[in-house]
Amino acid sequence: xxxxxxxxxxxxxxxxxxxxxxxxxxxxxxxxxxxxxxxxxxxxxxxxxxxxxxxxxxxxxxxxxxxxxxxxxxxxxxxxxxxxxxxxxxxxxxxxxxxxxxxxxxxxxxxxxxxxxxxxxxxxxxxxxxxxxxxxxxxxxxxxxxxxxxxxxxxxxxxxxxxxxxxxxxxxxxxxxxxxxxxxxxxxxxxxxxxxxxxxxxxxxxxxxxxxxxxxxxxxxxxxxxxxxxxxxxxxxxxxxxxxxxxxxxxxxxxxxxxxxxxxxxxxxxxxxxxxxxxxxxxxxxxxxxxxxxxxxxxxxxxxxxxxxxxxxxxxxxxxxxxxxxxxxxxxxxxxxx
Ligand code: AQP
Numbered sequence: 001x002x003x004x005x006x007x008x009x010x011x012x013x014x015x016x017x018x019x020x021x022x023x024x025x026x027x028x029x030x031x032x033x034x035x036x037x038x039x040x041x042x043x044x045x046x047x048x049x050x051x052x053x054x055x056x057x058x059x060x061x062x063x064x065x066x067x068x069x070x071x072x073x074x075x076x077x078x079x080x081x082x083x084x085x086x087x088x089x090x091x092x093x094x095x096x097x098x099x100x101x102x103x104x105x106x107x108x109x110x111x112x113x114x115x116x117x118x119x120x121x122x123x124x125x126x127x128x129x130x131x132x133x134x135x136x137x138x139x140x141x142x143x144x145x146x147x148x149x150x151x152x153x154x155x156x157x158x159x160x161x162x163x164x165x166x167x168x169x170x171x172x173x174x175x176x177x178x179x180x181x182x183x184x185x186x187x188x189x190x191x192x193x194x195x196x197x198x199x200x201x202x203x204x205x206x207x208x209x210x211x212x213x214x215x216x217x218x219x220x221x222x223x224x225x226x227x228x229x230x231x232x233x234x235x236x237x238x239x240x241x242x243x244x245x246x247x248x249x250x251x252x253x254x255x256x257x258x259x260x261x262x263x264x265x266x267x268x269x270x271x272x273x274x275x276x277x278x279x280x281x282x283x284x285x286x287x288x289x290x291x292x293x294x295x296x297x298x299x300x301x302x303x304x305x306x307x308x309x310x311x312x313x314x315x316x317x318x319x320x321x322x323x324x325x326x327x328x329x330x331x332x333x334x335x336x337x338x
Contacts, residue, residue: 004035007142009042014202019190023148029071069295080312087320091135155179193227
């Protein structure tokens with residue numbers, strides 16, 4: 001059985017933001033020398049919503065380049081595009097035949113995302129994509145899956161599908177993975193700066209509340225300065241109280257996450273919003289500037305990024321093919337050959 005195998009993915013559905021970095025990508029970077037890590041730009045998931053083909057191509061390259069710029073090292077981890085490894089969609093079908101309609105119906109991301117256009121118009125892929133996500137994970141015998149808190153339900157589904165499949169077909173075809181979610185208040189769920197009750201997202205919520213990783217530092221400062229706090233601006237205005245003061249609490253969480261401390265400790269250092277916001281803006285800029293500089297370098301050499309993705313797909317395909325073969329055999333699909 002593999003040791004300490006890690007799998008995680010990110011959709012190339014827009015500019016990645018601070019939530020993606022703090023909830024997932026920085027853990028990927030920290031982990032890459034600890035485990036046998038597979039990181040994937042999940043471009044097929046991006047088809048669940050509308051998009052232009054040229055923009056899609058560009059977005060996949062941008063995302064791969066950004067992940068390298070954020071610190072992924074192809075000598076220490078396997079970085080690849082999901083669509084380069086056809087076993088993902090092949091295993092997804094087996095898992096669609098393992099999941100029930102009712103359990104997919106309960107996925108909150110489907111409810112949220114389909115609410116935009118209405119269920120009638122929502123793509124079937126939006127409904128079934130948790131099975132594709134489960135395939136992404138199970139193909140690599142992942143023990144751990146570093147994700148933000150918004151993916152908790154999908155991880156639970158993945159575990160259920162793996163256990164059901166193993167029980168149904170009487171063997172240990174799949175490793176049952178564990179979700180690795182940052183502690184609450186320390187990157188698990190970074191909130192939109194304008195709508196502190198909703199998570200920062202590439203595709204939803206006020207764009208003024210989303211900090212993109214490629215954003216100009218002056219825009220970052222402006223967005224942090226304008227972040228929603230609360231009307232009360234008295235001497236104890238800066239308190240960590242997520243129920244009564246969601247705006248300022250999410251700023252405290254953000255600064256604590258960036259500093260590696262706790263929100264309560266950060267709150268103790270401030271009495272006014274202004275200085276807190278100034279320090280937070282400086283900390284965000286300090287976190288993204290090196291990524292932006294490295295991105296500009298890598299962007300000059302798309303051939304290098306393409307070669308990283310090609311060798312990543314080769315390595316990933318090797319592991320994925322072996323797992324798919326086990327799963328096909330377990331369900332009773334006749335294998336070709338002598
Ligand atoms: N706000 C967030 N706080 C912490 N973690 C987050 N993640 C996303 N938003 C936050 C984590 O980032 C990883 C990659 O996510 P994704 O891009 O594949 O999809 P998503 O979770 O649906 O994120 P978005 O930004 O809301 O994307 P769109 O708008 O395209 O659907 C995941 O580990 C996720 O948990």
